[in-house]
Amino acid sequence: MIDALITALNGANVGLDMAKRAVSARDQRLIETAMDDMTDKLRLAYAAALEAAQDALKLAQEARALDQRVAALERETEQLKAKAQDRERYRLVQLGRGSFAYGLKEVEPQGEPLHYCCQACMDKGQKVVLQAGGGYGSLQCPACKAQVWSPEMATAAAEGMDRLTRSLRP
Numbered sequence: 001m002i003d004a005l006i007t008a009l010n011g012a013n014v015g016l017d018m019a020k021r022a023v024s025a026r027d028q029r030l031i032e033t034a035m036d037d038m039t040d041k042l043r044l045a046y047a048a049a050l051e052a053a054q055d056a057l058k059l060a061q062e063a064r065a066l067d068q069r070v071a072a073l074e075r076e077t078e079q080l081k082a083k084a085q086d087r088e089r090y091r092l093v094q095l096g097r098g099s100f101a102y103g104l105k106e107v108e109p110q111g112e113p114l115h116y117c118c119q120a121c122m123d124k125g126q127k128v129v130l131q132a133g134g135g136y137g138s139l140q141c142p143a144c145k146a147q148v149w150s151p152e153m154a155t156a157a158a159e160g161m162d163r164l165t166r167s168l169r170p
């Protein structure tokens with residue numbers, strides 16, 4: 001499009017030269033012809049300039065959209081990196097016979113409390129911490145409602161029942 005603008009401007013220059021020559025020659029007919037020609041060429045140059053400006057604006061808008069897309073992809077990459085790093089902190093553990101969950105590889109004394117994550121959800125890329133409140137002796141995934149049997153929970157539930165039974169005795 002810039003080429004069309006340059007061609008149109010060159011045409012206008014040629015027209016201007018013709019007009020100058022006509023004025024020098026003091027030929028009224030040549031002056032009028034040159035002025036008409038000049039007007040046409042200026043009209044073409046103006047149209048080419050307008051089109052070039054519109055193209056430049058469109059290119060600037062496309063560049064801006066691409067910048068925004070790049071920034072969004074960078075944010076997404078950072079989020080995926082952080083997620084992958086977090087996932088690396090866990091390994092599959094067996095809580096009871098045939099019941100599995102993801103547990104922390106290392107438990108730091110001042111870090112997060114010991115917890116387990118749902119295996120099915122974690123394998124789909126979603127980290128969901130298992131919670132008490134499943135069936136007897138089970139942990140439950142709040143997202144997919146999977147229940148994971150946990151001997152630890154079963155023991156705690158049994159101890160709770162014992163305490164309750166003892167407190168109800170006369």
Ligand SMILES: [Zn+2]
Nearest residue numbers: 118121141144
């Ligand atoms: Zn789940």
